[in-house]
Amino acid sequence: MNDFWIKISLSLQTFKTHRLRSFLTALGIIIGVSTVIAILSLIEGLNRSVAEQIQSIGSDLVFLTKHPMVMAGPQNIEEIASRPDLTPDDAVAISELPSVEVAIPEISQQITKIKYKDKEIASVRLIGSNDDFSQVNNRFVESGRDFSRDDINHRRNLSIVGSYVAKNLFPEESPVGKELNVRGHRLKIIGVFKEKGAFLGQSMDNMIVIPYTFFEKIFPRRGESIFERAFFGYSVDIKPKQGQVEKVIDGVRELMRRRHGLSFDKKDDFELGTQQMLMEIYQNITRVGFIAIVAIAAISLVVGGIGIMNIMLVSVAERTREIGIRKAVGASNQNILTQFLVESVFLALIGGIIGILFGLILAWLISVVSPLKASVSFWMILLGFGFSAAVGIFFGIYPARRAAGLNPIEALRYE
Amino acid sequence: MKKSEVVCRGLDICKTYWRGKVAVEALRGVSIQIKTNDYVSIMGASGSGKSTLIHILSCLDTPTSGEYYLEDKLVSSYTDLELAKVRNTFFGFVFQSFSLLPRLTALDNVALPLIYASTRKQERIRKAISILEKTGLGDRMNHRPNEMSGGECQRVAIARALINDPKVIFADEPTGNLDSKTGAEIMDIFDQLVDEGNTVVMVTHDASVASHARRIIKLKDGVIENE
Numbered sequence: 211m212n213d214f215w216i217k218i219s220l221s222l223q224t225f226k227t228h229r230l231r232s233f234l235t236a237l238g239i240i241i242g243v244s245t246v247i248a249i250l251s252l253i254e255g256l257n258r259s260v261a262e263q264i265q266s267i268g269s270d271l272v273f274l275t276k277h278p279m280v281m282a283g284p285q286n287i288e289e290i291a292s293r294p295d296l297t298p299d300d301a302v303a304i305s306e307l308p309s310v311e312v313a314i315p316e317i318s319q320q321i322t323k324i325k326y327k328d329k330e331i332a333s334v335r336l337i338g339s340n341d342d343f344s345q346v347n348n349r350f351v352e353s354g355r356d357f358s359r360d361d362i363n364h365r366r367n368l369s370i371v372g373s374y375v376a377k378n379l380f381p382e383e384s385p386v387g388k389e390l391n392v393r394g395h396r397l398k399i400i401g402v403f404k405e406k407g408a409f410l411g412q413s414m415d416n417m418i419v420i421p422y423t424f425f426e427k428i429f430p431r432r433g434e435s436i437f438e439r440a441f442f443g444y445s446v447d448i449k450p451k452q453g454q455v456e457k458v459i460d461g462v463r464e465l466m467r468r469r470h471g472l473s474f475d476k477k478d479d480f481e482l483g484t485q486q487m488l489m490e491i492y493q494n495i496t497r498v499g500f501i502a503i504v505a506i507a508a509i510s511l512v513v514g515g516i517g518i519m520n521i522m523l524v525s526v527a528e529r530t531r532e533i534g535i536r537k538a539v540g541a542s543n544q545n546i547l548t549q550f551l552v553e554s555v556f557l558a559l560i561g562g563i564i565g566i567l568f569g570l571i572l573a574w575l576i577s578v579v580s581p582l583k584a585s586v587s588f589w590m591i592l593l594g595f596g597f598s599a600a601v602g603i604f605f606g607i608y609p610a611r612r613a614a615g616l617n618p619i620e621a622l623r624y625e
Numbered sequence: 626m627k628k629s630e631v632v633c634r635g636l637d638i639c640k641t642y643w644r645g646k647v648a649v650e651a652l653r654g655v656s657i658q659i660k661t662n663d664y665v666s667i668m669g670a671s672g673s674g675k676s677t678l679i680h681i682l683s684c685l686d687t688p689t690s691g692e693y694y695l696e697d698k699l700v701s702s703y704t705d706l707e708l709a710k711v712r713n714t715f716f717g718f719v720f721q722s723f724s725l726l727p728r729l730t731a732l733d734n735v736a737l738p739l740i741y742a743s744t745r746k747q748e749r750i751r752k753a754i755s756i757l758e759k760t761g762l763g764d765r766m767n768h769r770p771n772e773m774s775g776g777e778c779q780r781v782a783i784a785r786a787l788i789n790d791p792k793v794i795f796a797d798e799p800t801g802n803l804d805s806k807t808g809a810e811i812m813d814i815f816d817q818l819v820d821e822g823n824t825v826v827m828v829t830h831d832a833s834v835a836s837h838a839r840r841i842i843k844l845k846d847g848v849i850e851n852e
Contacts, residue, residue: 227728535724538685539785540713540741542706618712619686622724 224525224553232557235521238514239561239601240568243594245507247569250590252576253500255583260492263407264485271346272458273483274304274446274466279491291439293479294470295431298340298422301446303465309457313448314342315422319429324418326379326390334375335417336392338425344370344403346449354386354401357421365423369397372415373405390418395428455484511597514561515605522554522609533613534621547614554606555599562598566591629660631696632792632824633682638691640677640847651677653847654691659793664819665826666835669844675828676797678844682826683716683795684708713741717786719827721798723778725770725785731757731777732766735784742789756784760814776807783814787823794818796827800834812837 225232273279277290298315305313318337323330337343341357344350351370361368369390376385390397397420406414420428422444431443450458459482466480526533533546573584640652651674659665659682669675680686681693684700693700695711703711712718725734736753744752757766760780770778779799786794796815800808815825816837829835843850 531724532726535726536737536741537709538712538718538720538724539738540709540789542709542741544706545709545741617686619680622685622720 225557231521235517236557236561236564238517239511239558239598240514240565242508242511242514242601243562243565243598244568244572245510246504246597247566247590247594248572248576248584249503249507250593251570251573251584251586252582253503254587254590255573255577255585257493257496258585259583261489264488264492270450270455271485272448272450272455272462273481274300274448274462275481275483276443276445277441278481279483279488287436287440290441291436296444296446296480298444300444300466300469301340303469304446304448304462307458307461307465309451309454309461311449311451312342312346313446314339314346315444316343316447317422317425317429317442317444319425319442321392324375324379324390324392326388329379329381331375331378331416333416336425336428337417337419338422339419340422343419346447349406350404351401352404353384354399356401362421362423365427366421367395367397367424368400369418369420370401370403371399371419372403372413372417374413374415375418376402392418393428395424459484508597511601515558515601518554518557518602519605519609521557522550522606523612525553526550526609526613529613530616530621530624533616534618534624537616537618538622543614546616547610550610550613551603551606554610555602558598558602558606559595562594565598566594569594629662631658631660632663633659633696634694635682635688636692636694638678638681638688638693640674640681640686641689650847652681652688655844655847655849657682657842657849659824659826661792661824662819662822663824663826664815664837664839666838666841667826667828667844668830668832668835668841669850670830673844674847675830675844679795679797679826679828683718683793684711685718709741713738714789715792717789717791717794719779719782719786719794719796719799721801723770723775723782723802725778725781727770730767730769731762731773731781731784734770734781735788738785738789752788753784756788757781760784774807775803776810779803779807779811780814783811787818793824793826796825798829799827800829800831808834 274296276293276296296315301313301315304310316337316339318335320333321336322333324334325331340362341359344356352373354370356370357368360366371379371385371390379385379390380388385399385402388399390399397418403415403417403419408414448458448462463478463482467478470479472479533541536546536549570586573586576582577584635655635657638652638655638657639650642649642651653674655674655678657678667675667678677686681688684695684703687701695715700708700711725731726737729737732750732753735757736749739749739752754763754766757763760783762777762780762784765773765777765781768777770781773781779802783794783799786796794815799815800811803811812834815827819825819839825838827834827838835841840852842852
């Protein structure tokens with residue numbers, strides 16, 4: 211232990227006599243570690259907010275769709291287009307499963323340019339559903355009223371608008387009771403949804419919900435193009451009873467296979483997804499990119515390591531005589547190796563510590579001035595330590611071995 | 626006086642250097658014995674191989690051929706670690722150019738070998754202080770080499786060589802960088818060390834320095850000319 215501190219203090223002495231040089235050497239590590247820490251904490255922050263947002267869509271929903279939620283990998287569009295459409299009747303049947311609390315049909319279409327007097331929204335999502343929409347999607351009708359079963363059954367031209375629509379088209383008055391014009395159809399606004407915020411940077415409040423029965427009137431099924439047949443149509447959003455997600459998935463699969471008359475050897479002709487799967491899809495899509503970003507940042511660590519190696523080689527050359535003297539009075543190769551290794555690891559660790567601090571400040575600054583959120587975990591700090599120690603050892607071992615291997619007589623003669 | 630026994634024994638030691646592509650035969654078959662409480666001077670002109678011989682005897686260098694025994698153990702069978710231990714505890718070495726670490730104080734320089742002998746800190750300081758006081762440097766302990774005279778530096782170097790109670794003290798031209806008065810003072814220290822029972826082997830080209838010794842070995846062109 212004693213020797214250890216002697217070695218540390220000897221190393222520190224070197225840094226004192228070469229202050230600028232030591233700082234410049236450590237700078238490579240400082241930049242490397244701070245970039246990695248900042249990027250990691252921003253990625254972590256992003257992941258967390260996505261997870262929160264996915265949770266906020268509604269709790270533990272199961273989605274029944276005709277097409278996969280995300281087209282990842284090669285998919286046969288023709289096969290998807292040839293599948294039977296999902297229907298509002300499917301939603302009714304699913305609602306009757308014992309594990310299901312409620313299930314709703316949902317159909318939507320992005321529509322451009324919606325106007326009220328001189329105000330205009332460039333694009334809005336028009337959703338057709340039923341009176342259980344707000345319950346399934348954790349939405350609350352803030353002003354006005356929700357749909358009734360009658361509104362749905364009687365194909366009433368009514369709508370509930372998201373807060374984004376309300377704010378942009380009716381900045382100074384209540385939208386309730388006003389009329390919108392969508393493709394020549396008049397839509398009476400009966401309510402406004404409470405604001406929900408953004409999901410993956412997209413506002414979830416830029417939407418208008420109408421009875422699906424009226425939606426069918428505005429957008430009669432055309433089914434001409436293969437793309438439309440594959441991707442346009444009903445999906446069913448299912449809210450399971452408490453803790454019954456797995457049962458719902460099995461129950462719905464069995465029910466839908468029966469309704470579609472699939473024999474046991476046929477594959478499903480529909481897709482079932484959960485929020486958990488959404489999270490997994492998000493992670494799958496982003497993982498490679500995140501690894502690449504961190505890897506690129508780590509390159510600067512390698513550059514910093516090369517800087518350390520360079521300085522250590524200079525230091526070994528400068529102190530050849532010192533090494534000779536130490537060996538002459540009894541230092542073993544191991545002693546010399548340790549001395550120089552301690553030096554490079556110390557240099558890297560000091561750089562690492564400053565880098566961690568800088569990285570945390572950087573992440574904090576970014577989250578203050580930009581919408582990105584930073585989230586710092588303990589493992590990142592450990593990683594920063596570990597990485598800089600590893601760099602110190604990896605790039606310090608060669609100069610240290612070189613020092614240790616010097617012949618004492620030749621080292622003593624060195625001028 | 627201790628009973629005289631052989632401490633080191635060299636048999637037909639040869640050493641060949643390579644200066645680029647030219648082979649330099651520094652030693653061409655030297656046999657030598659050092660006994661306890663010997664006081665040996667190795668003399669010779671520049672290039673006679675005297676420095677090479679003392680480096681091999683003190684295990685700072687290894688012979689190209691020939692056998693070298695420390696207390697009947699063959700040195701070529703030693704591992705690097707064992708050689709380091711020999712240099713640390715078995716021998717002390719005093720260099721012409723003092724070879725002190727410039728950044729360390731006299732005390733730390735003297736205590737340096739103790740670090741490699743894994744001595745505890747209090748013990749290191751205690752030993753270093755007592756040896757420095759013995760060599761007359763009690764008031765110079767916290768000075769660095771550049772704050773001391775040549776004679777003082779060489780005393781520090783001698784103190785460092787003595788700190789682990791070595792069996793043999795080697796000195797390579799210990800007065801070479803000193804004026805004659807200071808040189809004489811340093812030689813007095815060596816004389817005293819031998820009187821106290823230590824074994825000293827030194828290299829010099831100065832006959833007056835060599836005359837302090839009891840044995841004078843003359844080297845010429847890598848062989849012993851006479852003793």
